[in-house]
Each structure stands twice: as structure tokens, then as C-alpha cells.
Amino acid sequence: MPPENPRVLPPPPASAPLLQFRDADLGYDRRPVLRSVDLAVAPGECLAVTGPNGAGKTTLLRAALGLADVLAGEVHRATPRWGYVPQRHSVAAAVPATVAEVVAVGRLPLAGPWRRWAPSVRRADRAAVAAALEAVGLADRAGDAVARLSGGQQRRVLLARALATESPLLLLDEPTAGVDALNQQVIATVLRHLRDGGAGLVVITHDVEALAGVCTRRVEVGDGLVRPAPAHPDLVPAGVAR
Amino acid sequence: MNDLLALWDYDFMRRALLAAALVGVAAPLVGAFVVQRGLSLIGDGLGHVALTGVAAGVLTGAAPVWTALVAAVAAALAVEVVRTRGRTSGDVALAVIFYGGIAGGVVLLSAAPPGSSADLESYLFGALTTTSAADVRTFGVLALVLLVTVVLLRPWFFAVSSDEEHARAVGLPTRALTTTLAVLTAVTVVLSMRTVGLLLVSALMVVPVAAAQRTCSSFAAVQVAACAVGLFASTGGVVASYQLGTPPGGTIVLLALGIFAVAGLGAALRPGRIPAGR
Numbered sequence: 463m464p465p466e467n468p469r470v471l472p473p474p475p476a477s478a479p480l481l482q483f484r485d486a487d488l489g490y491d492r493r494p495v496l497r498s499v500d501l502a503v504a505p506g507e508c509l510a511v512t513g514p515n516g517a518g519k520t521t522l523l524r525a526a527l528g529l530a531d532v533l534a535g536e537v538h539r540a541t542p543r544w545g546y547v548p549q550r551h552s553v554a555a556a557v558p559a560t561v562a563e564v565v566a567v568g569r570l571p572l573a574g575p576w577r578r579w580a581p582s583v584r585r586a587d588r589a590a591v592a593a594a595l596e597a598v599g600l601a602d603r604a605g606d607a608v609a610r611l612s613g614g615q616q617r618r619v620l621l622a623r624a625l626a627t628e629s630p631l632l633l634l635d636e637p638t639a640g641v642d643a644l645n646q647q648v649i650a651t652v653l654r655h656l657r658d659g660g661a662g663l664v665v666i667t668h669d670v671e672a673l674a675g676v677c678t679r680r681v682e683v684g685d686g687l688v689r690p691a692p693a694h695p696d697l698v699p700a701g702v703a704r
Numbered sequence: 705m706n707d708l709l710a711l712w713d714y715d716f717m718r719r720a721l722l723a724a725a726l727v728g729v730a731a732p733l734v735g736a737f738v739v740q741r742g743l744s745l746i747g748d749g750l751g752h753v754a755l756t757g758v759a760a761g762v763l764t765g766a767a768p769v770w771t772a773l774v775a776a777v778a779a780a781l782a783v784e785v786v787r788t789r790g791r792t793s794g795d796v797a798l799a800v801i802f803y804g805g806i807a808g809g810v811v812l813l814s815a816a817p818p819g820s821s822a823d824l825e826s827y828l829f830g831a832l833t834t835t836s837a838a839d840v841r842t843f844g845v846l847a848l849v850l851l852v853t854v855v856l857l858r859p860w861f862f863a864v865s866s867d868e869e870h871a872r873a874v875g876l877p878t879r880a881l882t883t884t885l886a887v888l889t890a891v892t893v894v895l896s897m898r899t900v901g902l903l904l905v906s907a908l909m910v911v912p913v914a915a916a917q918r919t920c921s922s923f924a925a926v927q928v929a930a931c932a933v934g935l936f937a938s939t940g941g942v943v944a945s946y947q948l949g950t951p952p953g954g955t956i957v958l959l960a961l962g963i964f965a966v967a968g969l970g971a972a973l974r975p976g977r978i979p980a981g982r
Contacts, residue, residue, distance in 0.1 A: 527873040546873040555866045557740045557913065559923040567863045571874050575856045607921035627874065 478540055479504050480631040480662035481526055483688075486535035488518075488525040494533050495521040499688045501681065505630060508653065508663040510670055512691065513683035519666045520549070522683060523633050526664065541631045543571045545624030549635035549666075553616050554609035561611070561619050562604040565591045568626030594625035597655075599648050614645030621649060625656075632656065634665045638672040646672045670694055711943060719835045720899070720942050724956070726847040727892075727899045727908060728938030732916075732930035733854050734892045735909030736923070737885055740865035746783065747909045749798055750893045751902035753779035753805030758827045758897075759812035768827065769842050769894060776890035779805060784886045788879065830901035830953030839898055846891050853888060861885055862923055899938060901953035907960065908934060915964040918971040933963050 479502035489495040495518040503509050511519050524530035525537055527546060545568065553564050569587045577583055595601045598618040603611065608619055617637060624632055637653075638646045653676045657663055667673060670680065675698055680691040711717045731747075738746060757775025761768030779801055786797040813824055826834045854861065863871045864881045872878045889909075896905045916929035941956030948955070 524873075528875070529869070529873055543875065546870060548867070548870055548873070550867075553867070555740055556742060557736055557866075557917050557923055557926050558921050559862070559866060560921060563862065563923050564866070566859065567867070567870070568874075570859055570863055570871075570876055575860070578859070605922075610921075623870075 479538075480540050481664065482536075482538045482540070483522075483525075484536040484538070486525070486537050487533040488521055488530055488537075489533055490521075490531055492531070492533065495530075495686065496525075496683070496688060497686050499525075499535070501688060503631070503662040503664055505660045505662050506657060507679060508657045508665060508673075508677045510673065510677035510680040510697070511664060511666045511683060511688075512668065512670065512680055517683040518686065518688075519683045520635060522688060523635055523664065523666055526633055539631065541629060543627050543629045544631040544633060545627040545629045547617075547620045547624045547632070547634040547637050549639070550620065551613050551616070551640055552608075553619055554607075558607045558609060560605055561595065561600060561608055561622075562591055564608055564619055565594055565604075565622045565626050568594065568623040571627060590626050590628060591622075594622040597625055597652055598622045612645075614641040617641050618645060618648060621652060625652070630661050632661060632663050634663065636666055636668065638667065638669060650674070650676050670697070711946065715837075716833050716835070717942075717946065719837060719840045720833075720952070721939055722840050723835045723843050723895075724899045724938040724942045724952075725935060726843050727896045728935035729931045730847045730850050730895055731892050731905075731908040732912040732934040733927060734850065734885070734888050735913045736927045736930055737861045737865045738889060738909055739913045739917075740862070740923075741868075741885075744910045745906055746780075746798075746889060747893055747896075747906035748903075749783070749802035749805075750776045750779050750890055751897070751905040752802045752809075754890075754893055754897060754902055755809030755824075755827070756805045756812060757809075758824065758902075759809040759816065762816045762824070763812055767838070767842075769839060769897075772827075772897060773846075773891065773894045775805070776893045777887055780886035780890040781883065784883055788882070826901075827897050828901050828903050829951050830897070830899050830904070830956075835898045843895050843898075846895055850888055850891055850895075853884065857881070857884065866923075899942070899952060900956050901951075904953045904957050907957040908938065911957065911960040911964050912937065915960070915967040918964075918967040933960065937963060 481503040483499040483501040486499045487494045487497050488499060511522060513519050521530050525532055566587060569590060573583050595604055598621050600615065600618055600622065608616060611619065621637060637649050650673050653663060657676065665673060665677060670677060677697050680694055680697060681688050682691040738744060754772040754776040757772035758768040761771035782801050783798055860876060860881050863876060864878050868878055892909060893905045896908055900908050912930040912933035913926065915933050916926045920926045920929050937960035938956050941959045942952055944959065945952040945955040
């Protein structure tokens with residue numbers, strides 16, 4: 463069942479945009495995929511990014527993460543760290559790892575190798591991992607190998623890893639794709655709580671319905687441009703959402 | 705039992721066992737990350753290139769351990785550049801580097817003084833009696849550096865090994881981490897060359913990890929268990945090799961493979977086993 467009261471991120475100190483694209487051309491190897499992107503994501507806002515396959519949705523997200531080239535203009539993140547949920551159906555790799563080990567990776571941007579030995583840092587890490595797993599309803603699976611989990615549960619592990627950063631900005635690439643209804647419901651509940659807690663979310667999705675009541679705004683990517691999309695019945699205004 | 709204890713009286717045997725113990729722990733420790741990254745055979749390739757370094761040492765009179773280390777580290781860095789830039793097909797570029805390494809070694813050694821080829825064989829297949837006290841000291845320093853680095857950076861190495869794109873996306877210094885891992889892999893290859901030989905280096909990095917992942921569900925447990933398997937196989941293999949008169953490298957690897965087979969059987973018979981290699 464979806465968690466009743468998942469831990470949400472602390473609200474950001476200011477209401478300035480957490481993520482902003484200013485007249486940005488984005489692409490790879492000097493070739494633009496998207497041109498003149500003007501976009502801002504404020505605290506408490508969930509932006510749905512939709513569009514056909516190959517239109518450049520992932521390029522937009524990758525540029526926000528610093529993984530794609532900003533060929534012109536500017537991309538600005540107003541937070542020193544951020545959470546990221548990649549478009550992966552599995553976190554299992556060649557060598558087994560537990561759910562807690564995978565989620566703990568989300569803590570690495572917070573402290574370097576020397577500080578990590580401090581007991582206070584280790585305690586904070588353990589608490590954050592436990593809270594993130596509680597939020598996605600997997601607290602009882604912390605010690606299990608991730609390979610034992612279903613695909614939908616593994617997506618929740620990826621979400622927990624992003625939550626463990628305790629960042630006010632989360633970027634998610636198709637978090638509900640290929641996930642059953644129950645897991646979709648859990649993911650939507652967690653995202654709604656994050657948004658209500660003041661986090662800014664960017665969600666690439668083909669399925670706005672799966673995130674009904676979560677997203678506050680939608681943009682459509684196509685023909686090398688990012689355009690505001692018409693109103694959608696499953697979108698909620700940011701003010702109302704709060 | 706007395707026969708086994710008597711082995712410790714021989715200087716060369718003490719050196720061989722110490723070198724084997726260092727390799728037995730170090731190789732699986734780094735090997736866990738290598739396997740996690742899907743680069744199980746990179747140790748094999750770096751071993752090929754280290755041969756050029758050995759040949760350069762034989763030709764110039766420099767210590768082959770150090771020249772092999774330089775060659776292996778250079779190759780590891782080249783592999784990393786090829787892998788990250790990705791402009792050439794990765795496996796083709798790696799093959800060019802590796803086969804260039806072994807070809808260079810063979811050609812260089814053809815110009816070496818007579819008698820050098822026997823020395824070469826000890827590097828290719830390992831040799832008990834040729835590990836000098838200086839070699840053991842060098843291996844000790846290298847193993848210590850490797851151990852400290854892995855202990856300090858273990859969570860970061862795990863992050864880049866299991867999901868490099870995510871690590872880069874959240875701002876971890878992935879290039880520095882993967883480069884460090886590549887250098888550690890090269891160090892492991894050089895550590896292993898006297899004990900198991902350059903042609904079997906990969907086995908000691910991979911097989912203990914493969915055995916451990918059959919029975920463990922956490923990455924940390926796999927690393928600890930793999931080091932235990934590696935330590936047992938390498939020191940046990942050295943002793944068995946001496947007793948049976950067999951080459952140490954092959955004996956160590958066969959012993960490790962035996963443990964892998966037993967672990968696989970145990971995992972197959974255990975209910976609710978962990979699916980491997982997903």
C-alpha cells in the first residue's frame with residue numbers, strides 16, 4: 463500500500479526558481495537538439511515534460527543535470543545538489559547489492575571521503591536512507607538484494623535514492639513507465655508529498671494520467687522547441703496543489 | 705602438517721606466500737568493482753600490455769615490476785579515455801591496445817640477451833622461486849596503497865561501478881573515480897604477475913567475486929567473501945603447487961574455480977537463491 467505519511471524534503475529557503483533555462487540551445491557535440499529554451503521550475507511546482515519519442519525530452523533533462531551541452535544561453539540550478547531518477551527498469555547489476563546500499567549512493571554528494579567517517583555523518587546517512595525507504599514503502603526490504611525486487615519496486619528504489627539526497631530539486635525520467643498500477647500509485651503519492659513540501663519537480667512522462675493530481679504544469683517538446691502545453695484535466699494549479 | 709609448517713622455513717616460500725596473500729586479497733577487492741562495471745576481462749588485457757613493460761625492464765636492466773607498472777597504468781588510462789570518449793567501437797579500441805601490448809612485448813624480448821625468455825615465462829605463468837625480497841616489499845607498498853584507497857573511496861567506487869550515469873548526473877567526480885579505479889586495476893595486475901602470471905591475472909580478480917556473489921546478497925559481503933576466497937585460493941594454491949610440482953598460477957586459478965563450483969552448487973541447492981548476473 464502507498465505510504466500514508468512519507469517524509470518530504472525541507473522547503474527551500476526562497477521562492478526563486480530552483481531550475482532555470484534562459485534562451486538555451488541544448489544538444490550534443492555542437493549540434494543543437496533544442497533551441498531557445500526558456501523555462502523555470504519554482505519550489506512547489508511539478509513540471510511534466512511530454513512529447514514524442516526522440517523529440518528531445520531527455521536532452522532537456524540531461525542539460526539540467528549537466529550531461530548534455532548548453533550551446534548557447536544559460537542553464538542555472540539554484541541548489542547545490544539535486545536528485546535524479548533515470549529511465550531504468552532495473553538497478554540490479556552483475557554483483558549483488560542490497561536496497562540500502564543502492565539508496566545510500568544518494569548521500570554521496572553531501573560529504574566527501576574524509577567527512578564520511580564522522581559518526582554524525584554516518585548517523586545522518588543511515589537516518590536519511592531509512593526515511594527515504596519509508597517514504598517509498600520499502601523500509602522492510604532494506605537488507606534484500608535489489609535483484610529480488612519486482613521491476614516496479616526497483617523503480618521505487620531509484621526514487622528512494624533520489625530522496626536520500628534531501629534536495630529541493632528532483633528530476634525524473636519516465637518514473638512510471640512500465641510500472642504496475644500499485645507502484646504508480648506509490649510513486650505519485652511520494653511525488654505529491656514532495657511537491658507539497660516545497661520541492662521543485664521535473665518529470666518526463668508519456669502518461670500524465672498516471673501522475674494525476676501531481677503535475678502543476680506541462681510543456682510539450684517537439685520540432686526542436688519546448689512549448690507550453692494546453693491545459694490538461696490531470697494537471698493541478700501550483701497554488702491549489704499546495 | 706609438519707611438512708606444511710616446514711615450508712615456512714624456506715625463504716623463497718615465505719616470499720611466495722606473502723606475495724600470494726597480498727594478491728589474494730587485493731585482486732578480488734578491486735575485482736568486485738571491475739565485475740560490477742562489466743569489465744571482467746580488462747585485467748587480462750592490461751596483463752598483455754604489462755608484458756611490454758616487463759620486456760622493457762629486461763632490455764634496459766630496470767626492475768621489471770616498475771616498468772610493467774608504468775605500461776599497465778598507461779594502458780589503463782588509455783582504455784579509460786577510449787571508453788569515455790566512445791568515438792571508436794570500445795571493444796575494437798581495447799583490442800588494439802591489448803594486442804599492441806603483447807606484440808610489443810614479444811618483439812622487444814626478441815632483442816633481449818639469451819636466457820631472458822625463461823624469465824619471461826615466469827611473468828606469463830607465475831613462478832614461486834623468482835619472487836625476490838625486493839619484489840615482496842614493492843608488492844607490500846602497492847597493496848597498502850590499494851587497500852587504503854579502496855577503503856576510503858569504497859562508496860564512490862560502488863556508485864560509479866553500479867550506475868555511472870547517475871553518479872555523473874548528481875555531480876560525483878566520475879572521471880577522477882573511474883581513472884583511479886583504472887590505475888588500481890593496473891596495480892593489481894602488476895601485483896599478480898609473479899604469483900599467477902600475466903595470462904591468468906583476470907582469473908584472480910573475477911573468479912573469487914563470481915564465487916562470492918553466488919552466496920551473498922550485499923556488495924559489501926561479496927567483497928569480504930571474495931577476499932577470503934582469494935586469500936585461501938592464492939596461498940593454498942602456492943602450497944599445492946609446491947607439493948604437486950605444478951605451475952603456481954594454474955594451480956591457484958584451478959583452486960579458485962573449484963571454490964566457485966562448490967559455491968555455485970551450494971547456491972543452486974539453496975531455496976530462494978539470488979539471481980546472478982541480472
